[in-house]
Amino acid sequence: MTAFACIFVPDFPLEALLRAEPELRPQAVAVLEGKAPLQIVLAVNEKARHAGVEPGMTRLQVEACAGLVLRPRSPLQEAATHAALLDCAQSFSPRVEDAACDTILLDLAGLETLFGELPKIGRDLARRASDLGVEANVAIASNPDTAVLAARGFFGVLVVPAGKEAEQLGNLPLEVLFADPKLFDDGQEPERLLETLARWGVRNLRALAALPDVALSERLGQQGVRLQQLARGATSRTLVPVEPPLIFEEVIELEYPLVLLEPLAFLLGRLLEQLCARLAARALATQELRLQLELESGWQEEESTTTHVGTDALVRPGRAPARQAFRRTLRLPVPLLDARTFLKLLQLDLKAHPPGAPIVKIHLAAEPVRPRAAQSGLFLPPSPEPEKLELTLARIAGIVGQNKVGCLELLDSHRPDAFRIQRFAPVEPQGGKPSATRKPAGEPSDAVTALRLFRPPMRATVTLYDGRPTRIACPKRPELQGEIVWVAGPWRSSGDWWQQEGWSRDEWDIALQAETGLALYRLVRDLLSGGWFVEGTYD
Amino acid sequence: MSSPLVCAQPAPGYSVAFPQERSAFLLSRLSAIPKLAGVAPASRLEVRPAPEMVSSGIREFDALTGGLPRGCLTEICGPASSGRTSVLVAALAAATQRQEACALVDASDAFDPVSAAAAGVDFEQLLWVRCGGKKLALRTRAAEKTKNHQNDRHSRMDDSLEQALRVTDLLLQSGGFGMVAIDLGGIPYRAARRIPLTSWFRFQRAVENTPTVLFVIAEAPCAPSCAALLLKLQPGKKPSAFSHQPSGKTSPAHAQLLDQLEVEGELLHSRLERKPVRSATTAFATKAVRIL
Numbered sequence: 001m002t003a004f005a006c007i008f009v010p011d012f013p014l015e016a017l018l019r020a021e022p023e024l025r026p027q028a029v030a031v032l033e034g035k036a037p038l039q040i041v042l043a044v045n046e047k048a049r050h051a052g053v054e055p056g057m058t059r060l061q062v063e064a065c066a067g068l069v070l071r072p073r074s075p076l077q078e079a080a081t082h083a084a085l086l087d088c089a090q091s092f093s094p095r096v097e098d099a100a101c102d103t104i105l106l107d108l109a110g111l112e113t114l115f116g117e118l119p120k121i122g123r124d125l126a127r128r129a130s131d132l133g134v135e136a137n138v139a140i141a142s143n144p145d146t147a148v149l150a151a152r153g154f155f156g157v158l159v160v161p162a163g164k165e166a167e168q169l170g171n172l173p174l175e176v177l178f179a180d181p182k183l184f185d186d187g188q189e190p191e192r193l194l195e196t197l198a199r200w201g202v203r204n205l206r207a208l209a210a211l212p213d214v215a216l217s218e219r220l221g222q223q224g225v226r227l228q229q230l231a232r233g234a235t236s237r238t239l240v241p242v243e244p245p246l247i248f249e250e251v252i253e254l255e256y257p258l259v260l261l262e263p264l265a266f267l268l269g270r271l272l273e274q275l276c277a278r279l280a281a282r283a284l285a286t287q288e289l290r291l292q293l294e295l296e297s298g299w300q301e302e303e304s305t306t307t308h309v310g311t312d313a314l315v316r317p318g319r320a321p322a323r324q325a326f327r328r329t330l331r332l333p334v335p336l337l338d339a340r341t342f343l344k345l346l347q348l349d350l351k352a353h354p355p356g357a358p359i360v361k362i363h364l365a366a367e368p369v370r371p372r373a374a375q376s377g378l379f380l381p382p383s384p385e386p387e388k389l390e391l392t393l394a395r396i397a398g399i400v401g402q403n404k405v406g407c408l409e410l411l412d413s414h415r416p417d418a419f420r421i422q423r424f425a426p427v428e429p430q431g432g433k434p435s436a437t438r439k440p441a442g443e444p445s446d447a448v449t450a451l452r453l454f455r456p457p458m459r460a461t462v463t464l465y466d467g468r469p470t471r472i473a474c475p476k477r478p479e480l481q482g483e484i485v486w487v488a489g490p491w492r493s494s495g496d497w498w499q500q501e502g503w504s505r506d507e508w509d510i511a512l513q514a515e516t517g518l519a520l521y522r523l524v525r526d527l528l529s530g531g532w533f534v535e536g537t538y539d
Numbered sequence: 540m541s542s543p544l545v546c547a548q549p550a551p552g553y554s555v556a557f558p559q560e561r562s563a564f565l566l567s568r569l570s571a572i573p574k575l576a577g578v579a580p581a582s583r584l585e586v587r588p589a590p591e592m593v594s595s596g597i598r599e600f601d602a603l604t605g606g607l608p609r610g611c612l613t614e615i616c617g618p619a620s621s622g623r624t625s626v627l628v629a630a631l632a633a634a635t636q637r638q639e640a641c642a643l644v645d646a647s648d649a650f651d652p653v654s655a656a657a658a659g660v661d662f663e664q665l666l667w668v669r670c671g672g673k674k675l676a677l678r679t680r681a682a683e684k685t686k687n688h689q690n691d692r693h694s695r696m697d698d699s700l701e702q703a704l705r706v707t708d709l710l711l712q713s714g715g716f717g718m719v720a721i722d723l724g725g726i727p728y729r730a731a732r733r734i735p736l737t738s739w740f741r742f743q744r745a746v747e748n749t750p751t752v753l754f755v756i757a758e759a760p761c762a763p764s765c766a767a768l769l770l771k772l773q774p775g776k777k778p779s780a781f782s783h784q785p786s787g788k789t790s791p792a793h794a795q796l797l798d799q800l801e802v803e804g805e806l807l808h809s810r811l812e813r814k815p816v817r818s819a820t821t822a823f824a825t826k827a828v829r830i831l
Binding site: 392454 | 622658773799824827
């Protein structure tokens with residue numbers, strides 16, 4: 001048995017807005033379209049309708065209504081909501097038709113064994129859409145057009161039994177048929193057709209379905225016959241499946257510019273939850289989050305530096321706000337799908353790199369990747385959880401600095417202290433044999449004398465006798481003064497002489513008499529500058 | 540007290556020790572008292588399971604201590620050139636070779652990657668946190684006021700120490716590390732001993748019942764009452780500890796550099812054994828390396 005489901009969002013522009021600002025749901029809200037001062041009401045919610053606000057009214061007319069929240073239409077939020085609807089449908093069926101921005105059709109053939117009976121699938125669809133922030137009507141019927149009409153006409157979840165389409169649709173008003181603009185793309189005017197049917201006394205679909213076919217064809221042509229077949233629920237067509245692109249983006253346009261981290265984090269948290277819900281609906285995770293903040297134009301640098309700004313302030317006095325858009329990219333070593341972790345990471349990142357100007361628009365995008373699949377074992381060595389580790393690393397970076405935490409990589413150079421810091425991503429322990437490069441565990445080897453470096457090296461004054469250091473004085477370190485009781489060297493090395501940053505040096509190992517015994521140091525003479533430095537101590 | 544089971548003082552002319560049959564009688568009567576039904580005899584108290592020991596990477600060290608205990612704090616102290624850092628690097632090498640994720644909190648930014656690479660540390664498994672680079676807000680203001688160079692240095696030390704403690708706290712709370720090492724070797728003892736004991740207890744509680752080895756090196760003992768294992772290292776006093784001729788045939792003939800460093804270690808404190816700690820010492824040599 002074939003079955004099709006339709007997800008329809010009534011008052012789509014309003015729902016898109018309420019998805020971004022769910023705290024407005026209990027209030028009377030109207031969405032305006034057009035340029036000021038010629039704005040008209042495009043969509044209203046139930047409370048606004050009770051207050052007497054109707055679509056088509058001008059802004060001037062509705063401004064008198066007390067307690068009414070007016071918002072401009074947001075195409076970006078509508079696009080994000082439409083993408084969320086597609087994700088919702090894709091999480092159930094691979095065959096999805098993008099019928100309209102507020103209407104999604106999906107083929108349910110064969111899904112009953114996976115998801116249960118059709119009513120359950122309908123309820124699950126509505127719940128999934130609600131999780132994504134959209135209150136939608138869901139209708140299931142044996143053909144796509146009937147499902148669309150039922151979803152447009154009935155509130156909530158409805159399953160139209162096969163063979164009872166005309167009976168179910170009969171009570172719907174004729175306007176439901178004329179809501180789809182695709183039906184009238186051959187030049188006919190739907191208003192005239194509706195007026196004609198109204199003059200005949202046809203008020204609902206049952207009356208239209210009962211008209212004689214031939215007479216209707218003679219008077220209204222093929223368009224009339226098609227409308228009658230729709231009213232009877234007797235049309236048959238194939239679905240036009242689409243493959244929605246894997247674009248996960250969410251946008252919020254702000255009424256007032258934000259200057260503090262806390263309200264920004266609140267909005268980011270909402271966006272991240274929506275993004276994570278969409279990614280979860282497609283069984284995906286993300287490894288890269290891109291945050292773009294549109295900054296208020298014309299914002300000028302604050303002259304006064306005495307203004308108290310809290311530690312969470314996004315605007316720091318004395319910073320030049322020359323840019324209009326502020327971008328941050330959060331790259332993760334492993335795919336994650338945890339909105340709280342993402343939020344904390346973004347908070348720490350924004351705290352370390354504040355945008356520098358008030359924010360008027362937030363754009364957040366996630367790069368989808370397949371989720372991480374890891375098989376843990378009982379006898380594997382301990383390894384930190386990636387989610388916790390990322391948060392910990394971000395917090396540590398906030399304490400010691402961004403380039404002071406990570407994983408070491410030695411550079412292929414003889415230059416002293418040649419290394420760079422990379423992102424720490426420990427190799428996940430694998431069961432089985434250790435790699436060939438590793439020594440077998442549990443076999444102690446000979447210890448290596450480690451050097452403790454002084455960063456930067458300490459300048460010293462050295463007395464030479466017969467070309468060898470005999471006495472040292474280091475003003476910064478009292479313990480580094482006195483006779484050298486033992487010396488070995490020199491170890492001469494040089495490199496990069498073909499570049500500007502060439503280096504050449506002699507290394508000496510020296511011992512000084514300390515209170516607790518002999519202390520060993522590495523003494524270096526820079527042959528290019530002639531200076532002496534204590535590079536470190538052997539320990 | 541009218542109980543016949545209590546005998547506060549022996550009667551004159553009688554021995555303090557009870558006869559055997561009298562002891563057995565007393566024990567049977569005691570076990571019959573309902574109030575003492577839930578009290579377990581001291582001989583049957585549960586013994587805390589001994590922690591798992593892992594290799595420190597140095598044979599002599601393992602022979603002395605049995606290795607490094609997991610879920611406990613191990614502290615190595617000693618003056619400069621006493622081999623503390625060599626033991627630390629060897630322990631990190633052993634842990635990373637076991638494929639464990641390790642973290643090194645470098646309070647004085649003194650870690651030498653070349654030595655560590657020579658010791659066999661797998662850098663992919665080692666998180667290195669270099670403290671002291673970023674001044675804390677409060678300290679910065681304080682440092683700005685102080686013009687004295689010595690005071691500024693001490694202020695930097697305090698910053699590094701505070702950063703190291705905060706970072707260690709985060710790492711231990713995060714969990715999952717096989718070893719978390721704190722290098723306080725470059726911090727003067729005066730500064731290191733100002734670390735509150737509660738911090739060490741918190742760290743010790745954080746690693747308890749986890750597979751993490753908490754490893755600290757310092758100039759002098761900082762957390763003696765928290766450490767499960769406390770060792771003191773001393774540089775070898777023999778003049779033969781230093782070789783004027785480098786070992787290895789690949790070295791140039793003219794090069795005369797440090798060959799090896801002799802280290803003497805003494806076990807000061809161990810909570811892993813029930814019997815009293817005996818004076819136990821060991822000695823080992825660390826090999827100097829140089830990249831050719």
